[in-house]
Amino acid sequence: MGVFAQHVADFAERGLAAFPVDTRAKRPAVKGWQQASAVKSRAWARSPKLAAADGVGLLMGKPSGVVEVDVDAAGEAWLAVAVDRFGETPIKIRTASGKSKLWYRHNGEGRHIRPFPDEPIDILGNGFTIAPPSRREDLGTCYAFVTGGLDDVANLPTMPPTERQTDTQRLTGSAANGARNVSLWRWCMTEARHCEDVEALSAAAAAWNGALIAPLSAREVEQCARSAWKYEAAGRNFIGLKKPQLTNGDRIMDGLIDHPEAYALYLLFQRWHGNRNSFAIAPTAMSSAGSPPWPRRRIESARDILLERGFLAEVRSPDKSRRKSGLYSLTAQPIPGGGAGEGVYSDCWQICQVSEGV
Incomplete structure (x- = not known):
């Protein structure tokens, strides 16, 4: 038997609605989990396939x-x-990945991801959680009660009223003005970064929708979730971020996006000479060797773009009379500006800050 079958009785005896989950994918392993009850929990545990689940939702x-x-x-x-x-x-819980969960008595709170800026905290008053002693075989560890246990559920304290109010307002305030569809779509865009796949996002969206006084139809919820997931899967989801999270590689691409040959040459130099203080660039010899397979003048033109935009620094000028090639070095930090690609990410980010129809 899996963890679910071994421990479902502990949850059912306390009237807790448990169901089997796939701990690695972090999603329910059974349909109809939203209607889980103590009776259904025991019935699911009698199914060999569901009984083998290593997670309790x-x-x-x-x-x-x-x-x-x-x-x-x-x-x-x-x-x-x-x-x-x-x-x-x-009740304090340690997850299989070493993070933490705190349980409180439900007092009308909804579900909200990151309600407080710059704090990695989610409030789950809807939807589901993975409970101890669920196991992650891929990590070789289990969810565990650090303090307390299921017997303490009946004695949980409530959250401070100010925190409950903050969560409820964020969940339903904007939806009260008739913009429920757009509100759900934007919520899905933020939530998508914390979901494994579109099915998990759809399940979370259904839970969010259930907190509304006048919920949207299941079809509308599904459309919102799938629309948001397309942005997430394409890497175009910047809603909720203060700015795009760019790497130095992204900035290099932005600076050379209008000169793809210069960009390709820079990547070759990084591969060959990334750990050197300086190196020679001999366009004629490089062309003859087919590295890269371009004419000499094309290599020279790409090199000059890299020099102009600060991606290369000239250590020693070429001396044609003495048939000496120039020496160059890769700059530690390319000089910003000048590239046609500058602002591409910020433009995309600005576009995604605007509410779109779904």
């Missing part, structure tokens, strides 16, 4: 009477931040 909110504070960062420091914000609780 627990419905959050009204069905279980539990709201979870998910600390999506490892370490005691962020756990201390969460406890300071929401108060002490007898």
Whole structure:
């Protein structure tokens, strides 16, 4: 038997709505999990396939009477931040990846991802969570109660009223003005970064929708989730970010995007000479060797673009009379500006900040 079959009775005896989950994909392993109950939990455990599941999912909110504070960062420091914000609780959980969860008594909270800027904290008053002692075989570890256990669920404290109000307002405030569809779409865009696939995002969107006084249809929820996932899968989802998260490689591409041959030559130089202080560039010899397979003048033109835009620095000028090639070095930080690609990412980001129809 898997973890689910071994421990489902512990949840059912306390009236908790549990169901089997795929811990690696972090998604339910059974359809109809939203209607989980103690009776259904026991029935699922009698199915050999479901009984083998190594994860126990627990419905959050009204069905279980539990709201979870998910600390999506490892370490005691962020756990201390969460406890300071929401108060002490007898149930603290360590996830298989070493992060933390706090359980409180549900008091009307909804579900919201990152309600507080710059804090890796999620409030789960809807949807589901993965509960101890679920196991991640790929990590070789289990979810575990650090303090407390299932017997303490009946004695959980509630969150401070100010935190409950903040979460509820963020979930339903903008939807009250008739813009529910756009509100859900933007929420899906933010939530997509925390989902494994479109099915997981659709399930989370259904839970969000369930918190509304006048929920959208299942078809509209599915459309919003799939639209948001297309942006996420294409790498064009910048909603909720203060700025695009760019690497130095991205900046190099931006600076040379209008001169692809210069960009290709720069990448070759990085491969061959990235660990050298200086190196020779001999366009005639390079062309003859087919490295790269371009005419001499094309190599010279690409080299000159790299010099002009600060991607190369000239250490020694070429001396044709003495038939000596020039010496060059890769700059530690390319000089910004000049490239036609500059601003591409910021432009995309600005576009994605505008609400779109779904």
